[in-house]
Amino acid sequence: MPTIYETVSSTLLWAVLASLIVAVPGLTIAYLLARREFLGKKVLSTFTTLPLVLPPTAVGYLLLRLFADDGWLGRERLGFDLDIILSWKAVVIACSIMSFPIFVRTARVAFEEVNPRLERMGRTLGMGRQKVFLSITLPLASRGLIAATLLGFTRALGEFGATIILAGNIPGRTQTLASALFSAQQSGNETLANQLLGVALLVGFIAVYTTERLASKCSLRKEQTG
Amino acid sequence: MFSKKGADGMKAVKTIFNISLKARFGSLNLDLGYKGSKRVLGVFGVSGAGKTTFLECLAGLRKVMSGQITVAGEIWLDTETSCFVPTEKRHMGYVPQDHLLFPHKNVRGNLEAGKARAVQGGQDFQSVLKKVVAVLELEPLLDRSIDQLSGGERQRVSLGRALCSGPKLLLLDEPLASLDLPLRRKILPFLIRIKEAFELPMVVVSHNPTELQVLCDEVLILENGRNVMTGSPNELFTSDSLFNVAKEHGFENVFSGTIIEKSDQVDRLSLSGKDGDMSIQIPATDAFVGDRVLASIGSDNVLIGLEQPRGLSARNCLSATISRVENAGTRWLVHAVVVDAVPEFVVEVTCDAIEALQLESGARIYLVFKASSVSTLSG
Structure with missing residues (x-):
C-alpha cells in the first residue's frame, strides 16, 4: 500500500503535468475564440466545452475507445502501442481533457475583457502582433489567466470519473487522491478516508489561497505602477 | 515599398499629404481625396461624417477598397500596386479621444511603449523622451500610475506616448473632446507647443471650429464621408455654407x-x-x-x-x-x-x-x- 504522502504527491504531480499540457493549446484556442472570427468558431467552441457537460465517465469511456487496441490511437492503427490505458499517462490525459474546457472558458473571458482598442494602440506605436500579445494582452489578462490556471489545476486534482475508467484505481500506480478516498470509503476504512479528506481540504485551500494572493498582488502592482 | 520616392523625390517633399480613399463601412460611404502641402491638416464635420473612420484608414486600422495614401513622400497604401503598409510600420502617432493609456504600465512605461520603433527609426530615444517630457511638462508624473492621473494629465501622457514612438505623422482624434472646458484651456497650449516644437505633419480631427482655427493651416470639411470643402480655417468657417454649422459653437x-x-x-x-x-x-x-x-x-x-x-x-x-x-x-x-x-x-x-x-x-x-x-x- 502506498502511503498518503505518495498518493498525494503523485496526484499533485499529475495535476501539474495536466495543467502544463493544457496551457499552450488552451491559451491559443481561448485567444482565437476571444479575438478572431473564423469559419467553424462555434463548432470549435462547442467541442472544447463538451467535456464540461458530458458525464465524466462518458468522457473516460470515449478515451478508452480511442486508446483501445482497435481505437483511432490504438495499437492496430498506429502499428505500435502507446501504452496509455491503466498507466499514469492515462491519469494525466484524463485530467487534461477534463480540465481543458474550464481553462479555455475562463481564459477566453480574460482575453475578452482586454480592451481591443488598447491592442490597436500598441500597433500604432510600432508593435507587431506578437509584441502586442506579449506586452499588452497577456499582462492585462493575467489575473483571469491565473484564475483559469487555478480552476484547471483544481479540476485536474479532483478528477475521478474519467480517470477511473481510463486509468483504473491501482494503488501505487494510477490511484489518485480522489480514487484513494473512494476506495477507503468503500472498504470501510474510515480513518484513511478521514485523513485523505483532510489532505484534500488542505491542498484545495492552499491552491485557492495562493491564487487569491497572486491575483491581489498582481492587481496591487497594477495599481502602484499603472 | 518606397521605390517611388526616388523618382519624384523633390515633388514628394513639397506635397505632404496625398490621399485618396474609397471604402464602405456599414452605412458610411467614405470617398475622398486630398492633396496638400500644409503641415497641419484639420478635419471638420458633424458626428457620423466619417472623421474617425478617415483617421483609422490613415492609421491602417481599417482596410479600404481602393485608394492611395502618401505622407511626406512615404507610400503607405496603394491598392493599384497592392501596397499596404501595416499599422505598426506606418510611423505615425495616434492620439485617441479617450487617451487609451496602458493601465498596467506607469507613465514612464507608457512613454516607452513605442521606444523600439523610435530607436529603429534612428532616433536617440533618451533625447526624444527628454524633449517630450519638457514640452508636455511630464517630469513630475513619470513614476505615477495611470489611475493617479487627472483627465488632462492622461491626455498629455497620451500625446507624449505618441510623440516618443518616433512618428513621422501625428494623428489627433478629437484631442480635447473628452475634457471639460477649463481643462481644454489647459491642454490646447500643449497642442500648440507640440505643433511648434516638433515639426511633424499633423492631422487633427475635431467638431470644434475654434480648435481647428488655432491649430490648423488647412481644413478639410467632411460630410457623409466626402470632403465637400477645403481651405484655410478662417475662410471656411465664415463661408456661407459652413457658418451655420460652425455657429453651433459660435464663430470665434x-x-x-x-x-x-x-x-x-x-x-x-x-x-x-x-x-x-x-x-x-x-x-x-x-x-x-x-x-x-x-x-x-x-x-x-x-x-x-x-x-x-x-x-x-x-x-x-x-x-x-x-x-x-x-x-x-x-x-x-x-x-x-x-x-x-x-x-x-x-x-x-x-x-x-x-x-x-x-x-x-x-x-x-x-x-x-x-x-x-x-x-x-x-x-
Missing part, C-alpha cells in the same frame, strides 16, 4: 497677445503689430506678465460703431478698417483689420445694420466689446 475670433498688466479682476493684453500698438482688457488669467496667451471672442459679441463711443461700460474699443462684407445665409459678416499681427476680426450683423451704417470695405469703424466676453483659450 481667435487671437494671441502678450499680457502686459495684471490686476485682481482683469488682465491687459497687448495685440502689437508693425502698424501700431493696441491693447484690450480680458478677464483675469493664471498667466504672468510677459506670457503669451490665446484669447477669443464670439462674432456675435462685438458691436460696431462708426465713431469712438463714449460713456460705455464695455472696456474694449478697437479702431479697425473693414476689409470686406459678406453674406452668410441669413446673417452678414463684416471682416475688419485691426492690426496686422492679429487675424481679421469677423463681426456678425444684421442686414439692417449694414444699410443703416453703410458698412462697406474701406470704412473706418470701431469694434466694441466687453472684457468679460473675451475667453482665454490658454493660460
Whole structure:
C-alpha cells in the first residue's frame, strides 16, 4: 500500500503535468475564440466545452475507445502501442481533457475583457502582433489567466470519473487522491478516508489561497505602477 | 515599398499629404481625396461624417477598397500596386479621444511603449523622451500610475506616448473632446507647443471650429464621408455654407497677445503689430506678465460703431478698417483689420445694420466689446 504522502504527491504531480499540457493549446484556442472570427468558431467552441457537460465517465469511456487496441490511437492503427490505458499517462490525459474546457472558458473571458482598442494602440506605436500579445494582452489578462490556471489545476486534482475508467484505481500506480478516498470509503476504512479528506481540504485551500494572493498582488502592482 | 520616392523625390517633399480613399463601412460611404502641402491638416464635420473612420484608414486600422495614401513622400497604401503598409510600420502617432493609456504600465512605461520603433527609426530615444517630457511638462508624473492621473494629465501622457514612438505623422482624434472646458484651456497650449516644437505633419480631427482655427493651416470639411470643402480655417468657417454649422459653437475670433498688466479682476493684453500698438482688457488669467496667451471672442459679441463711443461700460474699443462684407445665409459678416499681427476680426450683423451704417470695405469703424466676453483659450 502506498502511503498518503505518495498518493498525494503523485496526484499533485499529475495535476501539474495536466495543467502544463493544457496551457499552450488552451491559451491559443481561448485567444482565437476571444479575438478572431473564423469559419467553424462555434463548432470549435462547442467541442472544447463538451467535456464540461458530458458525464465524466462518458468522457473516460470515449478515451478508452480511442486508446483501445482497435481505437483511432490504438495499437492496430498506429502499428505500435502507446501504452496509455491503466498507466499514469492515462491519469494525466484524463485530467487534461477534463480540465481543458474550464481553462479555455475562463481564459477566453480574460482575453475578452482586454480592451481591443488598447491592442490597436500598441500597433500604432510600432508593435507587431506578437509584441502586442506579449506586452499588452497577456499582462492585462493575467489575473483571469491565473484564475483559469487555478480552476484547471483544481479540476485536474479532483478528477475521478474519467480517470477511473481510463486509468483504473491501482494503488501505487494510477490511484489518485480522489480514487484513494473512494476506495477507503468503500472498504470501510474510515480513518484513511478521514485523513485523505483532510489532505484534500488542505491542498484545495492552499491552491485557492495562493491564487487569491497572486491575483491581489498582481492587481496591487497594477495599481502602484499603472 | 518606397521605390517611388526616388523618382519624384523633390515633388514628394513639397506635397505632404496625398490621399485618396474609397471604402464602405456599414452605412458610411467614405470617398475622398486630398492633396496638400500644409503641415497641419484639420478635419471638420458633424458626428457620423466619417472623421474617425478617415483617421483609422490613415492609421491602417481599417482596410479600404481602393485608394492611395502618401505622407511626406512615404507610400503607405496603394491598392493599384497592392501596397499596404501595416499599422505598426506606418510611423505615425495616434492620439485617441479617450487617451487609451496602458493601465498596467506607469507613465514612464507608457512613454516607452513605442521606444523600439523610435530607436529603429534612428532616433536617440533618451533625447526624444527628454524633449517630450519638457514640452508636455511630464517630469513630475513619470513614476505615477495611470489611475493617479487627472483627465488632462492622461491626455498629455497620451500625446507624449505618441510623440516618443518616433512618428513621422501625428494623428489627433478629437484631442480635447473628452475634457471639460477649463481643462481644454489647459491642454490646447500643449497642442500648440507640440505643433511648434516638433515639426511633424499633423492631422487633427475635431467638431470644434475654434480648435481647428488655432491649430490648423488647412481644413478639410467632411460630410457623409466626402470632403465637400477645403481651405484655410478662417475662410471656411465664415463661408456661407459652413457658418451655420460652425455657429453651433459660435464663430470665434481667435487671437494671441502678450499680457502686459495684471490686476485682481482683469488682465491687459497687448495685440502689437508693425502698424501700431493696441491693447484690450480680458478677464483675469493664471498667466504672468510677459506670457503669451490665446484669447477669443464670439462674432456675435462685438458691436460696431462708426465713431469712438463714449460713456460705455464695455472696456474694449478697437479702431479697425473693414476689409470686406459678406453674406452668410441669413446673417452678414463684416471682416475688419485691426492690426496686422492679429487675424481679421469677423463681426456678425444684421442686414439692417449694414444699410443703416453703410458698412462697406474701406470704412473706418470701431469694434466694441466687453472684457468679460473675451475667453482665454490658454493660460
